[in-house]
Amino acid sequence: MAKITLQNLAHSYYPNPKGEDDFALKELNHDWADGEAYALLGSSGCGKSTLLNIISGLLHPSQGRILFDDKDVTQASTADRNIAQVFQFPVVYDTMTVRDNLAFPLKNRGASAQYIQDRVQQIGQMIGMEAELNKRARGLTADAKQKISLGRGMVREDVNALLFDEPLTVIDPHMKWELRTQLKSLHHEFGHTMIYVTHDQTEALTFADKVVVMYDGRVVQIGTPQELFEKPQHTFVGYFIGSPGMNVIPAEITGKTASVHGASLDLNRGYDALSGKVEIGVRPEFVTLTDGPGLPVSIRRVEDVGRHKIVRADLFGTEINIVAGESTSISPDMTKVVFDPAQVNVYVDDWLQTGKAA
Ligand code: ADP
Ligand code: MG
Secondary structure (H helix, E strand, O other), X not given: OOOEEEEEEEEOOOOOOOOHHHOOEEEEEEEEOOOOEEEEEOOOOOOHHHHHHHHHXXXXXXXXXXXXXXXXXXXXXXXXXXXEEEOOOOOOOOOOEHHHHHHHXXXXXXXXXXXXXXXXXXXXXXXXXHHHOOOEOOOOOHHHHHHHHHHHHHOOOOOOEEEEEOOOXXXXXXXXXXXXXXXXXXXXXXXXXXXXXXXXXXXHHHHOOEEEEEEOOEEEEEEOHHHHHHOOOEHHHHHHOOOOOOEEEEOEEEEEEEEEXXXXXXXXXXXXXXXXXXXXXXXXXXXXXXXXXXXXXXXXXXXXXXXXXXXXXXXXXXXXXXXEEOOOOOOOOOOEEEEOHHHOEEEEOOEEEOOEEO
């Protein structure tokens, strides 16, 4: 196992990058603590695979260094880094049996026959393929082949890190949950440093101790699921995490007061004069519809999603979402909303402002 350190790391696929836009991965400094489970979360094209492939050694960065436990491995091969990586689509040896596919990384490292026998049996069980160990991989479904790929990634106990790049894409939905649970228990059992790439927030939030959110080639926040929910560092995090995501509303801020189209609301922190694009962010869970004083809204639609209701409304031309309790009755005279002041975040040019305790 190893701590992984990224120093001034950046990557461009162009030989002579002209500016920041030419970088698929913008400069990044970060430590991945030994033995933690991380999820790398972001939409398609934001640079997740680029970062993962740099960590595994499939790709050499155009700038910066990678250290494993303080040893520079920037130019080292994947084999020398002692990493297991599982990709989005299956990589299996078709002419070999499932058993031999799983045993391959162990044979390569010269493990004993008895150990290989036992370990392959155990992994076969984890991926639900015990009964098929003696079948050839050729002719199996894509789903089964991907389970073999996952198994082969997990078979070695002595790797420095286990990397997964959207490994459950081709897996059927019932099995997804099962395999994710297995990965988690594997992490508890062996304490490998794990990095799991996904564009699915549920997958990220259930798998990881820490979630690394990427947006447009940049790491915008690293935090626990709770930190991402309560204090999104960037409006993208607020919008991407949560269902529905955080409401982001243009505002003006004076000290402890926000003003939205001339209507005022209290904040629980104070801010110095702000310049740039100023917005407030508040999660739908902390917005309440009321027939008393508040900001004026018109309700567009109410969706009953079982455990609660989602109200879609318009606030001075900005669409906002409100989460209301299942038993809340929504009446026509509820034409205002109030925000919980402790849960209103202030953003300038999309980045969270800390303000001062007032
Ligand atoms: P993700 O895994 O988050 O979907 P990628 O890391 O694959 O994102 O891609 C990040 C950006 O780099 C994208 O704009 C993509 O088009 C570009 N890119 C990825 N691989 C290559 C490559 N081999 N050559 C040139 N551009 C690439
Ligand atoms: Mg990718």
